[in-house]
Amino acid sequence: MLTLNFKFAQQRMTALKVALNQKTDESHAFGSNAATNGQADYTIFSPNSPQKVEFVNKSQLSGPSTSHEPPKLNFSTEFLPTFVAHL
Amino acid sequence: MRLQTNRNYSVFGADSNLEIEVEDASVMPDVHVSCGEPEISKRGTGFHTNATVVVEVLSPSSVGYDRGDKFHRYMLVPSLMEYLLVDQYEPRVDVLCRQETGFWSFQTYFGLDQVIHLSSLGVDLPLAAIYAKVKFEAK
DSSP states (O other): OHHHHHHHHHHHHHHHHHHHHHHHHHHHHHOOSTTTTTOOSEEEEOTTOSSEEEOOOOTTSOOSOOOOOOOSSOIIIIIHHHHHHTO | OEEOOSSSEEEEOTTOEEEEGGGTEEEOOSEEEEESSOOEETTEEEEESOOSEEEEEOOTTTHHHHHTHHHHHHTTOTTOOEEEEEOSSSSEEEEEEEOTTSOEEEEEEESTTOEEEETTTTEEEEHHHHTTTOOOOOO
16 A cells, blocks of 8 residues: 555656646746746645645646747737737 | 736736636636636635636647646636637637537637637637737748
């Protein structure tokens, strides 16, 4: 049982590391504040602790970006202002 | 980051969370829009429990998540009516829309002449405006 728990913790840590790396990449692309704040994309709150438990279950992600093509649509300077202007 | 609009909408950028109450969890949309005032979660001001529209701008590393698990989580937000997936490499926006029956419809808008009608907000969003500063290479 101990081994299983240890394995589970290891998997979660690996998922977190992968996700943080990917979020950093995404943040670079979009200028998002999410990664710079160190916030996870998906957060599960622990019912037994006042502190939230953060991790990103992104094992289903398509994997690290293989494209070196720079982003064309800038999220913060192009998409967001345009979107808001139409509301 | 709360943004002002001409109507009674509250628009939030990528630093705000949307709570998935049934999972006791939260996710971070790129953009979410609430009609009227947002409902603040017990977690605090940065966590909202209602959103009418959510937008994700797709990146190569997140596209699978945004179309899959993340969408499944958004579906658990009862107030959510429309979910937009915005491609950044070509003028394409996928819109998933919750129907009265509970089913979700899927429509792709492709081309700069297309105009998305967001029925839940009553606004039109031309792709030409979204991609106004983007130069697409001829294929």
